[in-house]
Amino acid sequence: MSDNVVPLFGDQPQKKHLSFRKQWIIFITIVVLIFVVLFWYLLSQTTALDGVKRFFGASENDYRDIGFTLYGQSDFALVGESFAVVSQSGLQVFDVDGQMLLELSDSLMKPAVITSEGYGLMYDLGGTRAVLFDADGEILFDKRMPGRIFDASLCQEGLCALLYEGENCFTAFEVYDEEGEKRYAHHSSSAFLNTCALSPDGDNAVVGTLGQQDISFLSTARVLKPHSEGIKATYSFGTELVCALGFLGEEKIFAIGEETVFFFDIKGEKQAEHTIPWGSVRSFAVCEELLFVLYEATDKNRGCALMCFDGEGNVLSTVEAAPTARQLSASENYVCLTDDEFVSIYDVELNLRSRTANNGCLTVLARDDGTALCVGSNGTELFIP
Numbered sequence: 001m002s003d004n005v006v007p008l009f010g011d012q013p014q015k016k017h018l019s020f021r022k023q024w025i026i027f028i029t030i031v032v033l034i035f036v037v038l039f040w041y042l043l044s045q046t047t048a049l050d051g052v053k054r055f056f057g058a059s060e061n062d063y064r065d066i067g068f069t070l071y072g073q074s075d076f077a078l079v080g081e082s083f084a085v086v087s088q089s090g091l092q093v094f095d096v097d098g099q100m101l102l103e104l105s106d107s108l109m110k111p112a113v114i115t116s117e118g119y120g121l122m123y124d125l126g127g128t129r130a131v132l133f134d135a136d137g138e139i140l141f142d143k144r145m146p147g148r149i150f151d152a153s154l155c156q157e158g159l160c161a162l163l164y165e166g167e168n169c170f171t172a173f174e175v176y177d178e179e180g181e182k183r184y185a186h187h188s189s190s191a192f193l194n195t196c197a198l199s200p201d202g203d204n205a206v207v208g209t210l211g212q213q214d215i216s217f218l219s220t221a222r223v224l225k226p227h228s229e230g231i232k233a234t235y236s237f238g239t240e241l242v243c244a245l246g247f248l249g250e251e252k253i254f255a256i257g258e259e260t261v262f263f264f265d266i267k268g269e270k271q272a273e274h275t276i277p278w279g280s281v282r283s284f285a286v287c288e289e290l291l292f293v294l295y296e297a298t299d300k301n302r303g304c305a306l307m308c309f310d311g312e313g314n315v316l317s318t319v320e321a322a323p324t325a326r327q328l329s330a331s332e333n334y335v336c337l338t339d340d341e342f343v344s345i346y347d348v349e350l351n352l353r354s355r356t357a358n359n360g361c362l363t364v365l366a367r368d369d370g371t372a373l374c375v376g377s378n379g380t381e382l383f384i385p
Contacts, residue, residue, distance in 0.1 A: 027218045045276050063373060065098030077113045078365050079120035080135030083373065083380065086111040091122045093137045100260035101137025116154045116200075121177070123152045123162065130162055132178060141180030147172070149155040151195045159183065159202040159226075163193055173207050175226050184226035191220075194270075197245040198254070202226065204266050206253050208242045221245065221255060223266050233268030252311030256284055261293055263313030270315020279305070287330035290348055294321065294328050294337070306337060308350055317350040329366040336366035343383060345372055 014339040028349040048287040061237045063083060074089030082101060085092045088111060093102035110125040119140075123130040126148050132140040140158070147165030154160045158178035164276075168171035171193035175184040184205075198205050205224040219242050227369075237257060244256040252271065255262040259280050263271035282296035282304065291309045306328075324340035334353070335346045343364050353370060365373040372383045 028030060034268075053375060058322055060382060061382060062092075062096040062382045063098070064382075066094045066380050067098065068092050068094070070377070071159050073110055074362070075113050075235075076363050076365060076369065077115045077120060078373065079115050079133070080118045082120075082135045082137065084113050084115075084120050084122070086113045087121050091131060093133065099320050102139065102223040103132060103297075104131065104139075104142075112152075114152065115121065117156045119154055119158050119160075120161050121152055121154045123149050125149060125151075128164075130156075130159055132176075132180070140178045141176065143176075143180060150193070153196050153198040154207075155198040155202045156200050157202045159198060161196050161198050161205060163196045163207065173205070173224070175205065184224075186222075186224055189311060195243060195245050197247055197252050198226075199247045199298045204247070206247075206266075208245055208255070210241075217241075219257075221253070221264070222252070223268060235262070235268045235270070237262060241291070244284070246286055246291070248286065248291055248311035252289070254291050254309070254311075256281055256293075256315075260347070261291070261309065263309070263311065271311070272304075272310075273315060274307075274309070274315070278302070283326065283328045285328040285330035285335060287335060287348055288330065290316070290351070292335050293326055294325055297323065306335075306346075306350065308348065319346070319350045327363060329364055329372075331366040334366050334368075334370050336364050336372045338364045343372060343374060345370060345383075345385065354383075356383050 046235045047350040066083060068085045070087045073205060074087040077084045078143040081096050083094045088108045094100055108124045112125055113120055117136040120133050123273045129144045130143045145162060145164045146167050149161040149162060159175055161175045163173050166187055169187040169189045171188045173186040177183055185276045189324045193207045195208040195209050205226050207222050217239050219237040219240060221235045222231045225232050240257040240260055242255045242257050245256055248254060251266045260273055260275040262273050276295050279295040279297045281293060283294040285292045289311055293307050295305045303323050304320050304325045305318060307315045307318045310316055317333040321337060322339040325337055327338040329336040333348055334346060337344045341358055342355050343358050345353050345358055348354055353381055355362055360376050362377060363375050370385060374381045374383055
C-alpha cells in the first residue's frame with residue numbers, strides 16, 4: 001500500500017527561471033519588432049517619413065541635365081524614376097542623371113503617354129502607332145494599329161488596352177499583354193466607342209459609347225470582362241458627352257463628363273452623380289482609389305474648386321484654387337496643382353504641404369515622396385519642399 005501513497009509535503013520540483021541573458025534577448029527582440037512594425041507603418045501607411053525619403057533620396061541635381069527636344073504638341077510622364085517625353089517628332093526616355101535610355105523618331109499626329117507602375121505606353125491619337133516600354137527604356141512592343149487610335153489604357157500588370165477605328169466595325173477595343181499578344185477583343189458595330197479604361201488588375205474594363213436614341217444623342221458605358229465574352233453591364237449618361245473613364249479600385253468606375261462626374265460599379269449600379277451648377281470640369285487625376293477633379297468657374301472672376309471623391313462619389317474634401325489653375329498631377333499620397341503663379345503640393349486630404357513659384361512650367365509631375373518635377377521648354381527642375 002505504501003507504493004501507492006503520494007507524499008503531500010514531499011520535495012516539490014523547483015521552477016526553472018530564464019537566465020538574465022535570455023530575458024534581455026527576449027526584451028530586445030520585442031523592442032526591435034515594435035520598431036520594425038512602427039517603421040513599416042510610418043513608411044507605407046502615412047507620409048510622416050517622406051521628409052526623410054526626400055532628404056536621402058532626392059537631389060536638386062536630379063533631372064537637371066536632361067536635354068529633350070520638342071516639336072509640336074507634347075506630353076510628359078514619369079515611368080518609375082525615368083522621365084518620358086513625347087512630341088510630334090517621337091519619344092524620348094531619360095534617367096534621373098539625364099542619360100537617354102530610349103529614343104524613337106516618328107511623325108506623330110497627337111502623341112500621348114500614360115504610365116502604371118514601371119510601365120509606360122506612348123500612343124498617337126488620330127494616328128496608328130502604340131509603343132509599350134518600361135522604366136529602363138526597353139521596348140516591350142511596338143505596334144501599328146489597323147485604324148486610327150481613339151484612346152488607350154494601361155494597368156499595373158502590364159496589360160494595355162487600345163481603342164481604334166475598326167476595319168469591319170465602328171470601333172475595336174483590344175487588350176494586349178506586355179509581349180504584344182492579344183488577350184481580348186470587343187468590336188462594336190452598333191455604336192462608336194470614344195474612351196476606355198482597364199481596372200488596376202486588368203480583370204475588368206469599361207468603354208464609352210456614342211449613339212442615338214430616337215432623335216436624341218445618347219452616351220453610355222459598357223462594362224466588359226476581358227477574361228470572358230459579352231457585355232456584363234451598361235450605364236447611361238443621358239445626353240452628356242463623356243470624355244474619360246477610369247477605375248477607383250477594382251470595381252468602382254468614374255466617368256468625366258463636360259459638367260458632371262458619374263460614379264457607378266461593374267454591375268452598372270449607380271453610386272453618385274456630381275454636378276456643379278457654376279462650373280465645368282477642367283482637369284482630373286487619380287491617386288490610388290481617390291479621384292481629384294478641378295472645376296472651372298463659368299464666371300471668370302470666380303476661382304476654381306479642387307475636390308476629392310471616393311469610389312462611391314462622396315466628396316471627401318474641397319479647396320479653392322486660383323482662376324488660372326489648369327493642371328493636376330497625382331502620385332501615391334500627393335496631388336500637385338499648377339496655376340500661373342504657383343506650383344502647389346497637397347496631400348490626399350487636400351492640406352497644402354508646400355508651394356513654389358511657377359517659373360514658366362509647361363507641366364508639373366507629382367512624385368511619391370512629395371517632390372514635383374517641373375518641366376519647362378528649356379529643361380526640367382526638381383522641386384524639393
